[in-house]
Amino acid sequence: MNNQKLITPRKLQGFWELMPKQQMLFSSLLNRIEEVFKANCFLPLDTPILEYSEALLAKSGGETDKQVFRFLKGDTDMCMRYDLTVPLARFVSMHKNELSFPFKRFQIGKVYRGERPQKGRFRELYQCDADIIGNETLSEVADAECINLFEKCFNALNLDVNILVSNRKILAGFIQDINFEEKSTEIFIVLDKLAKIPYEDAMKQLIEIGLSKTECEKLIALTKTNGTFKEVKKSISNLCQNEIFQKGLEELENTFKYLEILGNNSIVCDLSIIRGHNYYTGTVFEGFLKNSEYTGAVGGGGRFENLCSYFSDTKMPGVGMSVGITRLFDVLLAENYFDLSQANEIECAVVTFDETFEAGLKLVSKLRQNDIKAESFYENKSFKSQMKEANRRQVKYVLIVGEDEVKTGNYTLKNMTTGEQISLELNQIIEHLKDDRMASAMPNNNN
Amino acid sequence: MNNQKLITPRKLQGFWELMPKQQMLFSSLLNRIEEVFKANCFLPLDTPILEYSEALLAKSGGETDKQVFRFLKGDTDMCMRYDLTVPLARFVSMHKNELSFPFKRFQIGKVYRGERPQKGRFRELYQCDADIIGNETLSEVADAECINLFEKCFNALNLDVNILVSNRKILAGFIQDINFEEKSTEIFIVLDKLAKIPYEDAMKQLIEIGLSKTECEKLIALTKTNGTFKEVKKSISNLCQNEIFQKGLEELENTFKYLEILGNNSIVCDLSIIRGHNYYTGTVFEGFLKNSEYTGAVGGGGRFENLCSYFSDTKMPGVGMSVGITRLFDVLLAENYFDLSQANEIECAVVTFDETFEAGLKLVSKLRQNDIKAESFYENKSFKSQMKEANRRQVKYVLIVGEDEVKTGNYTLKNMTTGEQISLELNQIIEHLKDDRMASAMPNNNN
Numbered sequence: 001m002n003n004q005k006l007i008t009p010r011k012l013q014g015f016w017e018l019m020p021k022q023q024m025l026f027s028s029l030l031n032r033i034e035e036v037f038k039a040n041c042f043l044p045l046d047t048p049i050l051e052y053s054e055a056l057l058a059k060s061g062g063e064t065d066k067q068v069f070r071f072l073k074g075d076t077d078m079c080m081r082y083d084l085t086v087p088l089a090r091f092v093s094m095h096k097n098e099l100s101f102p103f104k105r106f107q108i109g110k111v112y113r114g115e116r117p118q119k120g121r122f123r124e125l126y127q128c129d130a131d132i133i134g135n136e137t138l139s140e141v142a143d144a145e146c147i148n149l150f151e152k153c154f155n156a157l158n159l160d161v162n163i164l165v166s167n168r169k170i171l172a173g174f175i176q177d178i179n180f181e182e183k184s185t186e187i188f189i190v191l192d193k194l195a196k197i198p199y200e201d202a203m204k205q206l207i208e209i210g211l212s213k214t215e216c217e218k219l220i221a222l223t224k225t226n227g228t229f230k231e232v233k234k235s236i237s238n239l240c241q242n243e244i245f246q247k248g249l250e251e252l253e254n255t256f257k258y259l260e261i262l263g264n265n266s267i268v269c270d271l272s273i274i275r276g277h278n279y280y281t282g283t284v285f286e287g288f289l290k291n292s293e294y295t296g297a298v299g300g301g302g303r304f305e306n307l308c309s310y311f312s313d314t315k316m317p318g319v320g321m322s323v324g325i326t327r328l329f330d331v332l333l334a335e336n337y338f339d340l341s342q343a344n345e346i347e348c349a350v351v352t353f354d355e356t357f358e359a360g361l362k363l364v365s366k367l368r369q370n371d372i373k374a375e376s377f378y379e380n381k382s383f384k385s386q387m388k389e390a391n392r393r394q395v396k397y398v399l400i401v402g403e404d405e406v407k408t409g410n411y412t413l414k415n416m417t418t419g420e421q422i423s424l425e426l427n428q429i430i431e432h433l434k435d436d437r438m439a440s441a442m443p444n445n446n447n
Numbered sequence: 448m449n450n451q452k453l454i455t456p457r458k459l460q461g462f463w464e465l466m467p468k469q470q471m472l473f474s475s476l477l478n479r480i481e482e483v484f485k486a487n488c489f490l491p492l493d494t495p496i497l498e499y500s501e502a503l504l505a506k507s508g509g510e511t512d513k514q515v516f517r518f519l520k521g522d523t524d525m526c527m528r529y530d531l532t533v534p535l536a537r538f539v540s541m542h543k544n545e546l547s548f549p550f551k552r553f554q555i556g557k558v559y560r561g562e563r564p565q566k567g568r569f570r571e572l573y574q575c576d577a578d579i580i581g582n583e584t585l586s587e588v589a590d591a592e593c594i595n596l597f598e599k600c601f602n603a604l605n606l607d608v609n610i611l612v613s614n615r616k617i618l619a620g621f622i623q624d625i626n627f628e629e630k631s632t633e634i635f636i637v638l639d640k641l642a643k644i645p646y647e648d649a650m651k652q653l654i655e656i657g658l659s660k661t662e663c664e665k666l667i668a669l670t671k672t673n674g675t676f677k678e679v680k681k682s683i684s685n686l687c688q689n690e691i692f693q694k695g696l697e698e699l700e701n702t703f704k705y706l707e708i709l710g711n712n713s714i715v716c717d718l719s720i721i722r723g724h725n726y727y728t729g730t731v732f733e734g735f736l737k738n739s740e741y742t743g744a745v746g747g748g749g750r751f752e753n754l755c756s757y758f759s760d761t762k763m764p765g766v767g768m769s770v771g772i773t774r775l776f777d778v779l780l781a782e783n784y785f786d787l788s789q790a791n792e793i794e795c796a797v798v799t800f801d802e803t804f805e806a807g808l809k810l811v812s813k814l815r816q817n818d819i820k821a822e823s824f825y826e827n828k829s830f831k832s833q834m835k836e837a838n839r840r841q842v843k844y845v846l847i848v849g850e851d852e853v854k855t856g857n858y859t860l861k862n863m864t865t866g867e868q869i870s871l872e873l874n875q876i877i878e879h880l881k882d883d884r885m886a887s888a889m890p891n892n893n894n
Binding site: 006007008009010011012015016017018019020021023024026027038039040041042043044045046047048049050051052054055058069071073074076078089090091093094095098099100101102104105110112114116124134135137138139141142148258261262263308310311312313345346358361362365368369371373374375376378379389392393 | 453454455456457458459462463464465466467468470471473474485486487488489490491492493494495496497498499501502505516518520521523525536537538540541542545546547548549551552557559561563571581582584585586588589595705708709710755757758759760792793805808809812815816818820821822823825826836839840
């Protein structure tokens with residue numbers, strides 16, 4: 001076996017892989033988001049990562065086609081999912097007679113982008129999605145619920161975000177009103193990048209589409225409207241009498257009314273929010289970190305008129321939210337948001353001598369039975385090297401088990417941060433460690 | 448959009464997908480296993496699902512090759528992982544200078560088998576793996592820890608299992624002793640299926656390999672040895688003086704000694720355990736459900752001499768365990784082990800009239816803030832249809848919100864199981880629902 005050529009261990013480019021302590025933190029964020037979803041009565045789904053290409057690519061056309069991992073296995077043309085929404089549509093269409101509507105489901109899972117590896121782009125990333133799907137109809141309560149849920153996710157992560165909400169019917173109605181309905185996709189593409197390109201370039205691109213200078217100015221001014229919903233309504237309600245425009249305004253009004261009932265009073269109405277994907281047809285929203293240099297959205301969502309149009313004749317309106325947790329975590333790591341030294345899989349190392357090794361192992365077992373994360377460094381033979389290992393691993397507590405300690409049942413518990421040593425019986429040790437854990441977990445603790 | 452041809456919504460054959468209530472249960476099992484891993488100081492890893500084919504197929508040869516999802520993306524030859532062990536080897540080899548050893552990691556994730564879809568075989572399945580990797584050396588404490596952990600996983604799932612432990616060196620030593628070392632792979636393949644084929648067929652196959660009738664009988668008798676370790680040792684220790692045989696016995700003795708220290712006294716020594724994969728070189732173990740008709744192993748593990756031999760010159764011995772949770776859950780579902788009606792995402796439905804709808808929604812929000820899974824059936828307009836929906840969804844509690852209730856702040860809480868109704872203020876409702884939740888969660892409750 002040693003004669004063979006060694007293979008250089010590499011992971012695929014553009015694929016994300018955290019070191020264990022980072023992973024501890026990342027997993028805890030995922031868990032917190034999952035708890036929020038469950039607390040709000042969303043049901044879990046876990047669809048396969050592979051789907052028939054026919055189903056996955058139904059709505060997406062050529063561009064997505066290139067950006068997916070697609071392959072043949074035998075005769076079967078399959079793809080790795082590039083989002084969690086199309087699998088949801090496929091699932092709901094398959095099981096619509098068995099599900100209760102509105103169907104509230106969450107899914108936290110990896111999605112795949114087959115694009116060329118490049119800095120800052122992930123080819124495998126997690127999405128935390130929650131959606132509410134109606135059967136034929138769906139009240140704006142659902143829109144408000146998704147925005148409320150989105151805010152709760154960030155609260156659970158202790159992150160301050162600005163959440164901006166719009167309704168695409170307002171811009172769509174305006175565009176229809178100036179008779180550019182047929183060009184609305186192109187116009188939305190320009191409006192979607194307004195924040196990133198100079199005003200003149202946007203004007204130029206809109207004029208190329210065919211809009212007059214005055215129309216361009218009015219449209220851009222419209223997207224720049226923001227404030228409380230009441231302020232926005234006051235400023236635009238007489239702008240145009242187009243039916244879709246007024247419908248958008250009405251939906252937005254209902255959404256904000258329900259948001260207030262749900263206790264969200266600080267959410268901003270901002271008509272610049274477009275949210276790329278062209279399947280959104282009503283409410284759209286995005287979240288932006290408040291205390292970060294990262295200016296992109298860290299998630300968002302919106303309303304789609306008909307989730308299942310490619311699979312079913314039944315109209316199934318939906319509204320959903322998604323936290324871009326991979327990007328978010330990447331930003332937080334880069335900005336040193338976390339104190340990685342606080343992430344430790346070991347609460348207490350049991351340090352022994354040759355003669356007390358087995359007694360120490362028994363203590364590890366008892367501590368674990370009592371829900372203390374205890375560890376024995378059994379590969380480090382000497383007392384000294386075990387202490388060194390505890391230090392190197394930044395373990396907070398060490399339990400010293402000498403022959404006397406085994407005889408008396410009083411062990412020395414050393415706090416490696418303060419150097420403090422106390423002699424305690426096993427039950428007292430368990431109590432002490434649990435109290436310390438509680439104190440550390442308390443918000444605003446001064447330790 | 449409605450003119451286009453609809454696509455039949457299908458999932459890929461052989462891929463597993465649970466309905467939401469089943470998924471609630473399945474996720475809770477995964478969470479419990481994860482808690483066990485963390486409580487025993489294992490660190491989380493989450494490697495990508497895709498790997499370079501070169502890395503993934505290094506050790507496997509032709510057979511696995513056919514059973515993987517493998518494809519080219521651009522020039523890159525990649526595969527979906529078929530287990531969590533090879534990615535672990537790749538990760539440890541890449542980061543061996545940054546990790547602390549013994550490196551204890553767990554990973555719960557999906558793996559992929561590209562085999563032909565057939566009944567009872569899954570092409571996407573979860574594995575719950577925990578491994579301990581040493582740098583050059585690794586004590587049998589680690590073997591005992593993995594077996595101990597394996598038992599704890601099943602305890603956390605409230606499942607009774609028989610855990611059988613062996614050490615492959617015992618059979619390997621015997622085979623060497625009778626001078627069939629070069630044929631040991633073929634012999635192990637026959638021994639591995641002893642439980643499934645008639646004795647005569649096994650004899651015939653071993654004789655074809657070249658063993659004499661007496662050797663066959665001795666070897667098969669050896670695999671049929673089981674009992675406490677002491678009983679097994681007594682019965683076989685003088686059977687052969689081969690060094691590897693005696694080494695296996697010694698390792699097994701240490702493993703059982705440490706198991707006893709860790710509190711596992713009921714684990715059986717059974718030399719029939721081979722555990723297929725030929726990378727195991729020492730300890731091997733498997734778990735079997737006690738109260739089930741399913742006779743296959745629901746997990747197991749073992750010791751491998753050198754995890755990273757394909758990637759690195761450093762010798763890295765490891766020992767690991769894996770719970771085959773997809774198969775296990777499938778068996779438990781088929782045997783009606785779960786009461787799915789108990790899995791409900793809603794604890795309390797708030798039922799309103801037209802005039803009290805908004806007051807009801809505010810109550811839902813307040814209940815959720817207080818950690819009660821409350822829901823409003825906002826698509827069902829009338830009181831009657833909301834009650835019907837609560838019934839249909841088997842929600843245990845309904846909060847009735849009429850105009851009088853809103854005025855007085857005393858709401859009617861109805862237990863839908865018993866029909867009992869009580870009038871309570873919001874704080875009392877929260878308390879009542881939490882008490883009920885505690886009572887339901889108590890083991891051996893008589894409710």
